[in-house]
């Protein structure tokens with residue numbers, strides 16, 4: 001049973017407060033989009049897919065409480081609140097992509113005179129609530145595709161040692177995870193020798209969240225400081241690095257948690273295949289390359305304090321980008337629910353419609 005970052009039932013939404021993990025397990029009630037915006041912005045919930053799901057569900061919670069008689073008012077309220085939710089964190093594309101799709105839906109429903117305002121609202125709510133299962137289905141598919149890919153490029157029947165960065169598991173999605181889902185799948189097949197997770201300063205998604213998920217399921221794992229990746233690759237032959245993504249550009253350049261780029265450079269130097277695992281909802285075909293991706297900068301306090309204790313010299317200037325961009329030429333493959341693609345092959349998926357759940 002994997003950890004649940006998101007609990008949603010009959011219009012009630014709760015999110016696991018990830019700022020308190022792993023030592024405290026507390027759920028936060030989400031009563032509307034204001035709550036949704038704040039838990040995303042403060043990173044009480046995080047992870048590209050989870051951000052989109054929680055953001056949209058926070059709108060669903062709010063709409064369920066209202067009765068609408070005017071379709072135009074419903075459409076305007078939906079558009080305004082979705083665009084507000086997109087502003088909570090700028091780099092991950094999933095919330096923006098979901099907002100665009102839902103705004104397109106609500107405009108279609110508004111123009112369709114066979115629907116009353118309440119029927120339009122119910123159709124809209126169904127589309128939002130379907131995101132949970134769609135994301136889980138995508139993650140299970142990514143797990144299968146990714147495990148097949150890693151096994152096929154690893155000689156013989158030797159077990160695999162895999163490194164991952166940040167947290168891309170059940171705590172970043174609706175369940176199972178993306179890159180961590182591949183590690184779960186390898187473990188379930190009995191072919192994972194060991195997983196290595198980096199602490200992922202300064203938010204410590206690896207030390208606090210990924211390590212927690214791996215221990216929770218008794219998956220053999222070792223925690224590394226971010227500075228230890230090169231030494232590990234020199235000491236142990238890794239089968240692959242697999243990481244998540246916040247926004248993949250059309251050419252395969254990938255924005256992911258800060259530190260991903262230097263792991264990719266290190267992997268290239270050591271001849272370790274480097275894979276990105278992401279659902280197609282994380283691909284932004286409107287961006288030709290990664291140079292156009294907006295990189296969120298977070299407050300310096302997130303670097304200079306741990307649990308309220310200052311760890312850096314008072315007064316030192318800080319730079320705290322939450323993401324970096326790994327160029328496509330450092331990426332061996334992009335693992336999606338539709339299959340494994342080389343970065344240059346990704347564009348072939350641009351017009352392929354996403355199956356509804």
Ligand SMILES: CSC[C@H]1O[C@H](OP(=O)(O)O)[C@H](O)[C@@H]1O
Nearest residue numbers: 046047048168172244245256257
């Ligand atoms: C499947 S999660 C994708 C992505 O999101 C994480 O960022 P954050 O924890 O700041 O939301 C990290 O970059 C993961 O790889």
